[in-house]
Amino acid sequence: xxxxLLTSALLGLAATFPAQATNGYLxxxxxxxxxxxxxxxxxxxxDALVIAYNPAGISWLNDRLDVGISYFRPNREAEIEGSAxxxxxxxxxxxxxxxxxxxxxxxxxLTDKLSFGIAxxxxxxxxxxxxxxxxxxxxxNGPKTGIELLQLFVAPTLAWQVTPEHSVGVxxxxxxxxxxxxxxxxxxxxxQAPNNVTDKGKDTAYGLGLHVGWLGKVSENLSLGASYxxxxxxxxxxxxxxxxxxxxxxxxxxxxGLGLAYKVTPDLTVAADYQRINxxxxxxxxxxxxxxxxxxxxxxxGFGWRDVNVYKIGAIYNVNQQxxxxxxxxxxxxxxxxxxxxxxxFAPAIVEDHFTLGATWKFENSNELSLSYFHAFEHEVNxxxxxxxxxxxxxxxxxxxxxxxxxxxxxxx
Numbered sequence: 001x002x003x004x005l006l007t008s009a010l011l012g013l014a015a016t017f018p019a020q021a022t023n024g025y026l027x028x029x030x031x032x033x034x035x036x037x038x039x040x041x042x043x044x045x046x047d048a049l050v051i052a053y054n055p056a057g058i059s060w061l062n063d064r065l066d067v068g069i070s071y072f073r074p075n076r077e078a079e080i081e082g083s084a085x086x087x088x089x090x091x092x093x094x095x096x097x098x099x100x101x102x103x104x105x106x107x108x109x110l111t112d113k114l115s116f117g118i119a120x121x122x123x124x125x126x127x128x129x130x131x132x133x134x135x136x137x138x139x140x141n142g143p144k145t146g147i148e149l150l151q152l153f154v155a156p157t158l159a160w161q162v163t164p165e166h167s168v169g170v171x172x173x174x175x176x177x178x179x180x181x182x183x184x185x186x187x188x189x190x191x192q193a194p195n196n197v198t199d200k201g202k203d204t205a206y207g208l209g210l211h212v213g214w215l216g217k218v219s220e221n222l223s224l225g226a227s228y229x230x231x232x233x234x235x236x237x238x239x240x241x242x243x244x245x246x247x248x249x250x251x252x253x254x255x256x257g258l259g260l261a262y263k264v265t266p267d268l269t270v271a272a273d274y275q276r277i278n279x280x281x282x283x284x285x286x287x288x289x290x291x292x293x294x295x296x297x298x299x300x301x302g303f304g305w306r307d308v309n310v311y312k313i314g315a316i317y318n319v320n321q322q323x324x325x326x327x328x329x330x331x332x333x334x335x336x337x338x339x340x341x342x343x344x345x346f347a348p349a350i351v352e353d354h355f356t357l358g359a360t361w362k363f364e365n366s367n368e369l370s371l372s373y374f375h376a377f378e379h380e381v382n383x384x385x386x387x388x389x390x391x392x393x394x395x396x397x398x399x400x401x402x403x404x405x406x407x408x409x410x411x412x413x
Contacts, residue, residue, distance in 0.1 A: 066105040080135070
């Protein structure tokens with residue numbers, strides 16, 4: 001139990017590290033091993049971070065502690081064109097560019113059939129700032145403009161080995177979010193609470209949700225998995241009740257996932273996952289940016305995001321008893337419609353295609369050192385009827401690409 005408490009304490013440190021995500025504002029993968037294999041995990045437990053995909057997965061692991069960190073570097077650029085203002089041209093959006101994202105997972109077998117686990121991970125985030133400010137909102141030399149949304153999940157988990165071939169699991173998703181907005185004074189006149197739109201410092205919110213899953217070995221070589229993560233209901237960002245719909249509400253969307261893993265040979269496994277992220281169910285995310293209702297109201301403007309479909313495939317090859325190699329590909333449909341690009345200059349989570357690599361070295365004591373790398377290829381969204389006349393008309397365009405390196409150490413008990 002002391003190890004569990006130690007892990008929980010370390011998890012709290014994750015809230016101090018910024019995160020930026022790649023399937024919308026959620027990560028493309030959790031756990032260094034999974035990240036190196038395209039983000040697969042629903043039917044392929046590799047470490048205790050499988051909790052983030054499918055809580056039933058810990059039934060198939062030895063007792064272990066996993067500690068990892070990733071260095072994440074996005075590259076973003078915005079552009080204004082056709083505006084009646086003098087602010088046409090490209091705008092660098094990389095004032096904050098270097099991020100470190102830690103993760104922890106722990107698994108303990110309690111009885112022959114019952115397992116306990118806990119994981120903490122940066123579930124998602126949006127960090128975007130312009131210095132000097134974004135010119136349409138702040139003028140040519142205005143204050144720094146941007147938003148910072150950070151999200152941490154801590155997930156205590158129980159899994160039950162129903163039969164030798166099937167397990168089920170449930171996690172309590174405990175969410176911790178922080179948010180801050182700067183330099184968005186141009187939106188105050190559009191809000192029902194104009195004093196709670198911008199520059200109020202950091203606000204925090206806690207939330208709860210459930211995550212359930214099943215994993216079954218349906219044949220000697222084939223495993224299948226399914227999971228459902230409920231909407232995570234969080235407290236409202238009271239300091240920003242004039243910015244987000246429903247007076248500062250920013251719940252985390254529900255996710256449905258299916259996965260399979262097939263052992264092609266004793267040393268080669270291929271896995272694939274599908275996920276549906278229901279962003280449009282969250283008003284502050286899914287509502288379109290319009291002037292039909294005041295900011296902060298139930299029908300107030302949001303980012304206009306669509307739901308996202310994510311497809312993942314990964315291959316894991318055991319070179320020998322010590323060395324395992326991984327590679328993978330991840331495609332997620334980007335959520336931003338072309339007529340919603342103006343507000344999304346602060347949330348350009350539009351990359352779609354990720355290529356990944358990874359490796360693990362197993363030591364004589366069964367502890368492991370794992371590495372991962374992924375590149376998210378550049379993707380661009382050009383606005384169409386995106387800037388209202390009140391902001392000068394024209395179009396807001398942006399593009400993004402990303403790179404990340406990760407390292408993890410696993411203790412086998």
